[in-house]
Amino acid sequence: MKSKQILSLLVAAAAVLASNAYAHGDEKHPTAQKYDASKVEDTPFGRQGDPKNASRTIRVGMSDKxxxxxESITFKKGETVRIVVANQGAVLHEMVLGTPQALKEHAELMKKHPGMEHDEPSMTHVKPxxxxEIVWQFTKAGxxxxxCLIPGHFEAGMVGxxxxx
Structure with a gap:
């Protein structure tokens, strides 16, 4: 095995072992956001979608690998979709939508504050x-x-x- 492969395996193993210890996975995290049109905010990558307007459902699996x-999904500008995320692993995982820069910054913040609680329409935390699910309207092309921003998971390559x- 090459040293790069060994390092990747060690990072992944450490992430799996450590992820159960982080408060980030406590019971306070919901698995879906309730839709309230008065609270919808635009972001650089879209906004929370109205579930009644979802034109299709995309299924995404998450694993302890x-x-x-x-690992890649394509949408049409303006499309509202329901993304159903299944945790097929033995540890907590999450899906967070965003720009590459915002996700990188958030991952760094999570390393410094692993117990940080947050609840945004662009994310879902999923127990094993x-x-x-996330219902999202992609309002901008790009x-x-x-x-998955749980400490160690992003660094191990859990990005799509x-x-x-």
Whole structure:
């Protein structure tokens, strides 16, 4: 095995072992946001979508190999979608939508404050064997990402790509 492969395996193993210790996975995190049109805010990558307007459902799996399946998703500008996220692993995972820079910054913040609580429409925290969902309207064309920002998971490569055309 090459040293880079060994390092990747060690990072992934450490992430799996450590993720259960972080308060980030406590019971206070919901698996889906309630839609309230008066509270919807625009972001650089879209806004919370009204579930009644979802044109399709996309299913994404998360595994303890620190990967999403599929790793890339394409949407149409203006499209509202329901993303159903299944945690097929044995540890807590999450899906967070965002710009590459915002996700990187958030991942760094999570390393400094692993017990930080947050509840945004662009994310879902999913316990092992469970599912969560995000309903999102992609209002801007561009290249965005989704990631698991639990400390160690992002660094192990648990990142996917979103293309909005």
């Amino acid at each position: 620190m990967r999403f399946n599929p 064997g469970a599912t969560g 290249e965005f990402q989704f990631a 790509n979103v293309s909005v055309k």
